[in-house]
Amino acid sequence: xxxxxxxxxxxxxxxxxxxxxxxxxxxxxxxxxxxxxxxxxxxxxxxxxxxxxxxxxxxxxxxxxxxxxxxxxxxxxxxxxxxxxxxxxxxxxxxxxxxxxxxxxxxxxxxxxxxxxxxxxxxxxxxxxxxxxxxxxxxxxxxxxxxxxxxxxxxxxxxxxxxxxxxxxxxxxxxxxxxxxxxxxxxxxxxxxxxxxxxxxxxxxxxxxxxxxxxxxxxxxxxxxxxxxxxxxxxxxxxxxxxxxxxxxxxxxx
Numbered sequence: 001x002x003x004x005x006x007x008x009x010x011x012x013x014x015x016x017x018x019x020x021x022x023x024x025x026x027x028x029x030x031x032x033x034x035x036x037x038x039x040x041x042x043x044x045x046x047x048x049x050x051x052x053x054x055x056x057x058x059x060x061x062x063x064x065x066x067x068x069x070x071x072x073x074x075x076x077x078x079x080x081x082x083x084x085x086x087x088x089x090x091x092x093x094x095x096x097x098x099x100x101x102x103x104x105x106x107x108x109x110x111x112x113x114x115x116x117x118x119x120x121x122x123x124x125x126x127x128x129x130x131x132x133x134x135x136x137x138x139x140x141x142x143x144x145x146x147x148x149x150x151x152x153x154x155x156x157x158x159x160x161x162x163x164x165x166x167x168x169x170x171x172x173x174x175x176x177x178x179x180x181x182x183x184x185x186x187x188x189x190x191x192x193x194x195x196x197x198x199x200x201x202x203x204x205x206x207x208x209x210x211x212x213x214x215x216x217x218x219x220x221x222x223x224x225x226x227x228x229x230x231x232x233x234x235x236x237x238x239x240x241x242x243x244x245x246x247x248x249x250x251x252x253x254x
Contacts (some may be wrong), residue, residue: 002115004047007056008215010207013145014169015056016215019043022112024071025213029171030056031164033142037061040162040171041211044107045074045123047115062132064140064147066173066211067159068092070103076126083132085151087158093129097187100125134160152200154183154193161200168206175200176222177210180251183240190238190254194229201226221249228252 008016015030022044029040030053037059042049053061062081066072068091076082076092084092091097100123108120134140136151150161155174162171174182175196183190201222208217228247232238237245238254245252 002047004115005049005052007052010169010209011167014167016209017043017049017052018215019046022046023110026071027209027211027215028075029209030061031142031145031147032057032059033145035059035141035143037142038064038140038147039079040064041066041072041173042075042079044071045077045126046107046118048078049075050078064134064149064160064162065092065130066161066171067156068096069156069174070096070098070106070125072173072211073126077124077128080131082128082130083134084130085149085158085160086133086135087153088156089130089133089158091158092126094127096125096127098125136160150200152196154189154191154196155181156187157189159196161196163200163203163205165204168204169209170200170203170205170207171209172200173211176208176217176225177212178217178221178249179213180244180253181225182253184253188240190229190232190240190252194226194233194238197222197226197229224248225250225252 006018013032017028019026026043028043031038037057063079065084068088134149138149140147148163152161152175183193205219242254
């Protein structure tokens with residue numbers, strides 16, 4: 001196994017699998033119950049995430065997709081059980097909204113040191129579809145722990161967060177992280193993004209687990225992001241095409 005991934009133990013049954021050597025700094029999360037496990041997202045698809053997961057657990061693993069952007073589904077092809085929200089099932093079935101050339105450019109620019117044996121020119125977008133669709137409010141039982149599905153559109157139509165009430169863990173995908181929150185693409189919606197932030201703000205969250213960059217996200221950041229969206233709305237600026245807005249610890253691009 002190469003050293004592409006960094007594994008951090010959040011608790012004895014929960015692991016963050018990170019790709020800090022790439023500018024996206026993506027995170028996937030392995031949640032183990034007593035009967036089965038789920039992997040939230042599969043990252044960039046640059047190295048063997050399935051092999052790494054096999055070293056961490058021998059349980060059967062299903063992939064839960066926060067959203068079907070290329071940097072979250074890169075390793076989906078290494079697994080047989082894939083779940084996604086219906087709004088994005090077409091995206092992982094051959095109708096991804098970006099061209100392969102655009103994805104390859106994002107993958108390689110800026111350049112990084114890829115692991116030995118990885119050829120960016122042979123990179124492909126996952127398109128084998130889903131084995132299961134989940135809906136808002138679904139509860140996924142793992143044995144001794146359960147994960148709730150929260151449909152949180154805005155960054156993408158089928159974006160979902162995953163919440164564990166017992167632990168207070170909130171896996172936020174691209175809804176909350178320290179960096180630039182994107183709501184400017186044709187498939188984004190800044191108003192829905194704001195509404196989704198308002199929804200997760202009501203949860204009893206003890207730890208925010210984002211899709212990118214630092215894992216050290218204060219729970220209070222959710223409120224700061226909600227306040228920022230509210231401020232933009234009050235100024236009449238929460239409209240696509242208005243550009244980048246900088247705030248303390250994050251930015252919003254609309």
